[in-house]
Amino acid sequence: MNAELHLVRDEIRKTDEDLVRDLAVGGAAVAVRWEERPVVKRRIELGVKVAECKFHHDPDRFRALARVRDTSGLERAITDARMEEAVLDRVRKQVGELGCTPVIASAVAEFYRTWIIPETKKIQIQRLCEMG
Numbered sequence: 001m002n003a004e005l006h007l008v009r010d011e012i013r014k015t016d017e018d019l020v021r022d023l024a025v026g027g028a029a030v031a032v033r034w035e036e037r038p039v040v041k042r043r044i045e046l047g048v049k050v051a052e053c054k055f056h057h058d059p060d061r062f063r064a065l066a067r068v069r070d071t072s073g074l075e076r077a078i079t080d081a082r083m084e085e086a087v088l089d090r091v092r093k094q095v096g097e098l099g100c101t102p103v104i105a106s107a108v109a110e111f112y113r114t115w116i117i118p119e120t121k122k123i124q125i126q127r128l129c130e131m132g
Helices: 002-026 037-055 061-066 069-077 080-095 103-129
Strands: none
Touching: 002 037, 002 080, 002 103, 037 061, 037 069, 037 103, 061 069, 061 103, 069 103, 080 103
């Protein structure tokens, strides 16, 4: 799992650079209909790949949770709070490197915290239930 997971996470970092640039520089205009933007779709698809890697690492655990549709259990199984915080820190840093204000950096990180991460988890859980 580790090698594949690292490759996917590298792709996520690259995709986040594009998404962060769009959000930080494009601002509110970019955020309109964000769920349809290719970079957002790509970011979520990569998040699903992370969940699939975790499933393949421990299939018995994930199948048991998926069979009974234990969405809370699946969410706990895929959630890595330290990784989420690292993503938010990286996003803030990337916005700062674009020369944007701390307010914009906080707004972009907040968008990740309130939409990108939860939406990704929702799709990950759906996929894991399909796999189970």
